[in-house]
Amino acid sequence: MTAVAERPVAVEAPKARTVEVKIRRYNPEISDEVRWVTYRVEAYPTDRVLNLLTKIKDEQDGTLTFRRSCAHGVCGSDAMRINGVNRLACKVLMKDMPAKLTIEPIKGLPVEKDLVVDMEPFFEAYRAVKPFLITGGNPPTKEWLQSQADRDRYDDTTKCILCAACTTSCPVFWTDGSYFGPAAIVNAHRFIFDSRDQGAEERLEILNDREGVWRCRTTFNCTEACPRGIEITKAIKEVKQALLFRRV
Amino acid sequence: MSTPTTARPAGTRTRLGGTLYRGREGMWSWVAHRITGVLTFFFLFAHVLDTALVRVSPESYDTVIDTYKNPFVNLMEIGLVGAVLFHALNGLRIVAVDFWSRGPRLQRQMLWAIVAVWVVVMVPGAFFMFKHSFEVLFGAG
Numbered sequence: 001m002t003a004v005a006e007r008p009v010a011v012e013a014p015k016a017r018t019v020e021v022k023i024r025r026y027n028p029e030i031s032d033e034v035r036w037v038t039y040r041v042e043a044y045p046t047d048r049v050l051n052l053l054t055k056i057k058d059e060q061d062g063t064l065t066f067r068r069s070c071a072h073g074v075c076g077s078d079a080m081r082i083n084g085v086n087r088l089a090c091k092v093l094m095k096d097m098p099a100k101l102t103i104e105p106i107k108g109l110p111v112e113k114d115l116v117v118d119m120e121p122f123f124e125a126y127r128a129v130k131p132f133l134i135t136g137g138n139p140p141t142k143e144w145l146q147s148q149a150d151r152d153r154y155d156d157t158t159k160c161i162l163c164a165a166c167t168t169s170c171p172v173f174w175t176d177g178s179y180f181g182p183a184a185i186v187n188a189h190r191f192i193f194d195s196r197d198q199g200a201e202e203r204l205e206i207l208n209d210r211e212g213v214w215r216c217r218t219t220f221n222c223t224e225a226c227p228r229g230i231e232i233t234k235a236i237k238e239v240k241q242a243l244l245f246r247r248v
Numbered sequence: 249m250s251t252p253t254t255a256r257p258a259g260t261r262t263r264l265g266g267t268l269y270r271g272r273e274g275m276w277s278w279v280a281h282r283i284t285g286v287l288t289f290f291f292l293f294a295h296v297l298d299t300a301l302v303r304v305s306p307e308s309y310d311t312v313i314d315t316y317k318n319p320f321v322n323l324m325e326i327g328l329v330g331a332v333l334f335h336a337l338n339g340l341r342i343v344a345v346d347f348w349s350r351g352p353r354l355q356r357q358m359l360w361a362i363v364a365v366w367v368v369v370m371v372p373g374a375f376f377m378f379k380h381s382f383e384v385l386f387g388a389g
Binding site for chain 1: 268269272273345355
């Protein structure tokens with residue numbers, strides 16, 4: 001049975017307010033100079049930062065460039081630095097934000113235009129840890145079963161959407177772009193601790209590199225930036241321990 | 249291509265390289281760890297040099313050590329104790345983060361715990377360390 005409200009509940013209509021959105025603009029086709037441009041937009045508490053960007057692009061400045069695909073926190077394409085921290089623009093509600101926003105591209109990757117960065121170095125590190133199931137011998141004839149405990153072992157790191165919010169929040173990555181970065185380690189963790197996978201040794205060897213897990217300085221910026229709430233620093237620490245004690 | 253029509257208010261051209269990343273306790277404890285580490289290193293550098301003077305001659309060692317006996321160096325000593333103490337305590341916190349299973353989840357609480365220990369040690373420590381200089385500067389009360 002569907003619940004029916006006996007009396008209409010008085011719901012206050014959400015009020016819009018004017019928000020100043022300051023955006024770091026860069027277009028190498030016009031000038032090598034970086035500019036900060038401030039836009040004023042009406043924002044409802046139910047708006048997300050992404051709505052504001054879309055509104056600016058639609059109504060005020062069509063040249064504003066940013067990435068977004070699903071707009072629901074699943075695809076991970078709209079990671080950007082909002083008021084100093086890495087966030088997905090589609091997951092930040094305006095009711096939680098002040099009336100002034102500062103939006104910049106994520107740090108440590110080459111900016112191509114406005115809020116769009118070249119993700120290639122990020123994906124290169126991701127590919128380097130072999131983020132796929134590695135097995136040997138005969139493949140099972142039936143479904144490959146795994147106990148709940150074995151599945152839980154790497155559950156947290158399966159949530160990654162490769163938005164790069166973690167990697168580009170890492171002070172080590174900013175100064176040394178050759179560091180694998182948190183996201184690559186998270187995705188290595190996902191397979192290293194998978195009981196069906198046999199490539200753990202191989203991946204651990206890759207991450208034992210001087211640009212591997214040992215560069216982690218446990219600043220926890222990645223853990224705080226992750227829009228999926230993955231305990232990234234913990235995952236990195238587990239990979240470090242697996243390397244130290246050779247126990248997966 | 250058209251340029252943006254929105255007027256750019258004065259002063260928005262500052263900090264072209266981007267703003268400071270607003271990391272939390274974890275990031276700032278790392279910054280403090282670096283700074284205290286470098287400070288301690290420079291102390292050790294000077295310390296190894298002045299101690300090595302004993303090999304030159306005990307007299308020149310005494311001369312150099314005598315130049316340290318002033319309130320300014322006393323303040324630097326207090327700073328050194330503070331830096332070493334923070335570096336040591338935060339080092340233990342990092343060990344806990346890396347080796348204790350609950351470490352990563354309790355990193356923030358552990359930071360505030362070591363800051364509390366630091367204050368508890370430094371307040372009386374600095375008082376007694378500076379007592380002599382204070383008496384020299386302002387006369388024993």
